[in-house]
Amino acid sequence: MSHVLEISGLVKTFGGLTATDYVSLTVDTGEIHALIGPNGAGKSTLINQICGEIIPNAGHIHLAGRDVTRLPPAERVALGLGRTFQITSLLDDMTVRQNLGLAIQAREGGNFRILDRASRRAEVWDEVAEILRSGTLGARADVRVADLAHGEKKQLELAMALSQRPRLLLLDEPMAGLGHVESQQMIEALQAARGECAMLLVEHDMEAVFALADRISVLVYGRVIAAGSADDIRANPAVREAYLGEEDA
Ligand code: ADP
Ligand code: MG
Numbered sequence: 001m002s003h004v005l006e007i008s009g010l011v012k013t014f015g016g017l018t019a020t021d022y023v024s025l026t027v028d029t030g031e032i033h034a035l036i037g038p039n040g041a042g043k044s045t046l047i048n049q050i051c052g053e054i055i056p057n058a059g060h061i062h063l064a065g066r067d068v069t070r071l072p073p074a075e076r077v078a079l080g081l082g083r084t085f086q087i088t089s090l091l092d093d094m095t096v097r098q099n100l101g102l103a104i105q106a107r108e109g110g111n112f113r114i115l116d117r118a119s120r121r122a123e124v125w126d127e128v129a130e131i132l133r134s135g136t137l138g139a140r141a142d143v144r145v146a147d148l149a150h151g152e153k154k155q156l157e158l159a160m161a162l163s164q165r166p167r168l169l170l171l172d173e174p175m176a177g178l179g180h181v182e183s184q185q186m187i188e189a190l191q192a193a194r195g196e197c198a199m200l201l202v203e204h205d206m207e208a209v210f211a212l213a214d215r216i217s218v219l220v221y222g223r224v225i226a227a228g229s230a231d232d233i234r235a236n237p238a239v240r241e242a243y244l245g246e247e248d249a
Contacts, residue, residue, distance in 0.1 A: 002029045003062070004080075004168045004198045005050070010059035012045055019045040020056065021222035027168060027198050032190070034201045034209045037219035038242070043202045046219070047172055050200070051083060052076050064167055082166025082197070084157050084174060092146040096137050096156055099145060100128045103160040131159055134192070136185055151182030158189055168198045175205040187211050210234075218242070 005027040012020035019042045027033045035043055048054040050061060052073035061069045063079050071079075091099055104124050132138045137155055140148065148156065154174060161169055174190070175183050187208050190199070194212075203209050209216060210230045217227040218239050226236045233239055 003027065004029050004031075004064055005200065006060075006062040007046075007050070008060050008062075010046070010049060010061065011057045012042075012049060012054060013057055018222050020049065020059075022059070023219070023222070023224055025217055025224060025227070027200055028214075029167075030195055030198055031214045032194060032199045032201060032212050034203060034213035034216045035219060036203065036206075036209060036216060041219040042222040043219055044172060045222075047083075047170055047200070047202060050076075050170060051081065077164075080165075080167030081170070082161045082164050082168065083170040084154075084161045084172070090145045090153060090156060090160075093144060095142050095144055096148070096152075097128055097132065097141045099156060100131055100160060100163060101125060103163045104128065107164050127163070131163060135159055135189060149182075151178050151185060154178065154182070154186060155189060158186070158193070162193055162196060166197050168200065169193075171199055171201045171203070173202055173204065175203055175208050183208060 003026045007023055007025045010020050010023045011018065021042075023046060025033075035046065037043055045054060049056050052068070052071060055070060059069070060067060063076060063081060066079055068076050068079065091102070094102070101124055104127055108120070132141050135155060137152065137159065140152060145153065145156065158174065174186055178186060183205060190201075190212055193199075201209070201212065213230060215227065216230060216233045217224050218233060218236075219225070220242045225242060226233060226239050228236070
């Protein structure tokens with residue numbers, strides 16, 4: 001079984017509203033799985049249940065084979081769950097390089113033996129240099145976060161999330177607020193990260209979704225109304241009616 005994430009029969013109600021309505025969905029190892037749907041469809045509620053910030057009323061969430069339905073967020077992180085947070089999690093007065101260094105140290109938990117410390121520090125900075133070589137941030141390594149453009153902050157946020165070596169990375173609208181060039185750079189960065197981890201990508205930008213997703217699930221009123229390849233989803237009449245119709249006009 002190669003599912004990194006398996007959601008079955010998940011239900012979440014808020015008062016009389018069913019925000020997650022018997023959702024079942026899998027993400028395979030190495031897969032980029034996009035979750036699309038109109039505003040209010042329940043995408044963020046689903047992501048928050050996977051993270052552990054919201055506990056479902058019914059159903060199960062398995063991460064790497066473990067039932068995590070009721071585990072607190074930190075234990076899910078320890079099992080390989082990663083997410084990009086809002087840009088507020090970046091340290092504004094520190095440079096790109098320093099932010100990455102801190103993220104890698106946090107991954108290590110800081111619990112290496114004292115005698116190893118100097119050599120471990122050198123390894124951390126080597127790893128930071130490697131990350132900076134491979135992405136678009138190399139030329140901006142010693143710039144303070146406060147002086148970065150919005151798209152650069154999003155790139156840094158992604159690099160920091162990937163530096164945690166997650167099995168599954170949750171991405172809630174990584175293209176939001178990006179211009180065309182910045183969106184292209186984000187698509188390239190996510191393509192480059194393909195294979196490092198599986199991704200569940202919530203995104204409104206359909207160009208990005210169709211460029212990246214191996215599979216797409218469509219959520220409407222808390223229900224998965226369709227799931228399949230980009231071609232399946234483009235051709236699905238229910239999806240066109242519920243969601244894509246306006247874009248064809
Ligand atoms: P999406 O992310 O797809 O736009 P959400 O998951 O944010 O959708 O919301 C799904 C539905 O659940 C919406 O009708 C929203 O108003 C409702 N909802 C979300 N969070 C709460 C909450 N904490 N309390 C009450 N209703 C909520
Ligand atoms: Mg949302």
